[in-house]
Amino acid sequence: MTDSPSASSLIIGGAASSPRAPLPTLPPLALYIHIPWCVRKCPYCDFNSHTASPVLPEQEYVDALLADLDQDLHAVYGREISSIFFGGGTPSLFSAEALGRLLKGVEQRIPFAHDIEITLEANPGTFEQEKFVAYRKLGINRLSIGIQSFQQQKLEALGRIHNGDEAVRAAGMARQAGFDNFNLDLMHGLPDQSLEDALSDLRQAIELKPTHISWYQLTLEPNTVFWNQPPVLPEDDTLWDIQEAGQALLAEHGYAQYEVSAYAQPGRPARHNLNYWSFGDFIGIGAGAHGKLSHPDGRIVRTWKTRLPKDYLNPAKSFQAGEKALNNDEMPFEFLMNALRLTAGVESHLYPERTGLPLESLAEHRREAEQSGLMQVEPSRLAATERGQLFLNDLLQKFLS
Template structure:
């Protein structure tokens, strides 16, 4: 066994409500037809965080991410309340990254300006497409004009760290249409673009009523052409679906580098390392917003009343758990991260790693754990080697 150490710590905050549930969405999001219980939910988040605060083990937060759902349905005052409490209760690193997901059509200029004043310093805007027909096919509540306005509004509010979320492989989408979305996004000079293919997930409307998606050859052409277009514009692909020519997403990097994170809110997940106990575990919170708000009682073995379950990551699980994250990164992770963040020797990856090296799917270097360009194209096959 190797020395297990405390990695950096992030905080994920889940806001579970949306104006309308999208037909492709399998996240824990719930359509709300009534006024949101904003103040009550923030009260619950504060209590949830207080119950988990000891898990920080003296670390300050390197990043916070408000996800959903649609966090931009909440007021800046509400967002500010939980940020103020997190800073007092746990503490912030001086250069903390604080990201809020926002969907076009759910905010106005004043709200964006106020988000910035509360300390939010990065926005992730769920554009998905700038084409009206694609937005309609995806069941989005906004149109192309609202998408364009959202980006302009964010810039005028003072945000200089902006991610635009774009999907490709949409129903009936052509190569030209996909490239037009990228070109429109590039016209705003974003610092970061998340560009990922639409997948049909279980427990979604699209799973039960699948739309007609582009054929495999078209999907491959879109993927290749989009990568070339973004690269030519100065973006570096540092993760499977993430491109940056400004700051990389620090919060997501912490996930991919097998860091720790607290998760508060309905259905939120966390991952925590406790070196003295030689323990790494995942914890998840009560999923349904109504039950979460009803001051739930957790199982007797769990200290947090909002927790619904907990799972220890055993020695046998850790190699795959680490690689599921690290191999998504184009450059992978330093090899010593594996030992310090799993407590295992690097030899725990053998003999599978050697077999993957011989197939040129992973890098031969002992300095980094990374997939080759070929390995990233067949990442499921690489990971499957460890899941058999």
């Protein structure tokens, strides 16, 4: 844990910067709710997820989530929530009754925006028609369905519990339940995957007419089964061919890429994620949830909650595991690691508005990134070039103090 940053000048990019200014307005506020249980842990997954017992502690966990939120309320007094995202784990393992009690409790504590977006992550293997009709009646108005692949061999390699037919039916059931806005999660670069395999998955997803497709490459992450027992993945040339052909196919069918791995029909980007990528604020509640909150005096604080469900549910333990106030020299990287994921970047004025620091504090590193062909030379925007999108980690390294 660190103290709040002082008002003294700090050195950024080799030149003295101005003290951080009070924020003229606070950014939009979102709420992330983590439900950490899955039917089975997937071998590629590095999220905070845990195999569910036959009976989930729904009532106890909802009580804990609301108590957790109560402890964060002092930092968001007078603000409203623009979006809610139920992530996991598999939030659709919870009953509509439990989620309804939770949403009612949240709204009693913080006002909802009139056009609030409420997203629930779900897996095809957990789809039940009646449950999803009930979810929709609660005000949940967007689903994110974890398909990953429609091909049985690939699903088995990924440790998924659903099959391709269930994945296809899930999209239809979502629509029948009243969801006119839903995302399909799809992976590429799977074990032994060919170009045609990958495009076949993508064509099937497009045929289901989701409003949004998250299409991302499988990566091997530490602390996963795949990290310790790596499968045979496609060669780099095949991965490049998949990426190029897949992006062209998505564009052909009206799915515009607006983020590294996010494609949406017109007017249908994920508002919750857009807020995150544009350095908006979010409360994080639930086991292992992270949050980021801005304060009028210019302080920006990241928080993280107790990770293990048994500890999170233990009244003797604190919900919050830690917090860190961002200092001035961390701010360029913190802001840009999100903003530069957006294909269009963000308007330049957003940097001083969301960080309290002058745009000039980026100038030296920005010029270097522009000269390297990684950032667009466009004064009114902070945006990566196409090459910068491909080598985003190299681009971001230029803004590390």
